[in-house]
Amino acid sequence: MLQFRTHQLVIRDRKTLAHHASTVLPLSDGRVLVAWFGGSREGSNDVSIWLARKDGRGFGEARCVASSMEAHWNPVLFQAEDGRILLFFKKGYPIADWRTYVIESSDLGETWSGARELVPGDVSGGRGPVRNKPIRLKSGRVLAPASVERGLWRCFMDYSDDDCRTWTKSGLIEARGTGHLDEGLKKWQSAMERARLAGETFDYAQVPAEYAHGRGVIQPALWEDEAGVHALLRSGEGKIYRTDSQDNGRTWCEAYPTQMPNNNSGLDLTRLDNGVILLVCNPVSENFGARSPLSVFVSLDHGTSWEKIGDLEDGPGEFSYPSIASRENHIWITYTYKRENIACWEFDWVEHASGDR
Secondary structure (H helix, E strand, O other): OEEEEEEEEOOOOOOOOEEEEEEEEEOOOOOEEEEEEEEOOOOOOOOEEEEEEEEOOEEOOOEEEEOOOOOEEEEEEEEOOOOOEEEEEEEOOOHHHOEEEEEEEOOOOOOOOOOEEOOOOOOOOOOOOOOOOOEEOOOOOEEEEEEEOOOOEEEEEEEEOOOOOOOEEOOOEOEOOOOHHHHHHHHHHHHHHHHHHOOOOOOOOOOOHHHHOOOEEEEEEEEEEOOEEEEEEEEOOOEEEEEEEOOOOOOOOOEEEEEEEOOOOOOEEEEOOOOOEEEEEOOOOOOOOOOOOEEEEEEOOOOOOOEEEEEEEOOOOOEEEEEEEEEOOEEEEEEEEOOOEEEEEEEEEOOOOOOOO
């Protein structure tokens, strides 16, 4: 069961109007880093990457760590094996054409390097982690969950075998059509047939927005167990989707729907040392539906089934884009709080003497 420890808002003094898409990283010295993007509104050129650090006295003042006259998006914190802390983020507009940048810290987030492009010259729509954290596999490989939002939304994975210095891209992960996806694809197939009869060429990846916007799968959340590597995916199909890999993330099966609802908004998960998986999401099945409640679910059977533990938020407003991290039996969860702040919860996982939750 989850045992509550603390709950607080991260930003003490708001320096921007809007705040979104947080990422949380607990450090070995007991402190916690939280980053997010903030500005006048999502997608504006004044949106920058902000960071705050928590110690025993709470969160310190937020500070800007990456900024330019170009929209910044979706920071992701990760600690390399050599101790470097990496902060990945997207830059550019529209989303389909954004690029991935990274800054580094060798002093636990006190100071940061300048930004460099993660994969110089990349034009695929962003490499490396798109929103959720990478994981380090038992093999030592770092696997970063990625996706593209050009045409029909699709996922891929970037993997690194040299501690996040260079990256290799997997193939695109397709999704089995259901619901909204089927409806959009039927229209697109008709359009392709008309183009074929007219002697025109077409590119499946370039599905027009009127057929494809919000359809497909993006923003994977990863875990590894004895059966391989797995990911849950945000989708526009009313359900969370899943994909699996048997070769350390190099290739993936076609994504398939789970029974868990999804509102086409972010989700995240963590696997504890005892094999328990905790998932945080908005359990709403409407495409682009309400971003409340924000709930925590647990799986004791390797992600096959999920049981709700409780709601972090269930009132009106937006409570979205959760980030969850764990060290041993300690769990941290951050999320967007009404676009006005970033909320942070801390829990312990405690087993009953009987072994039941």
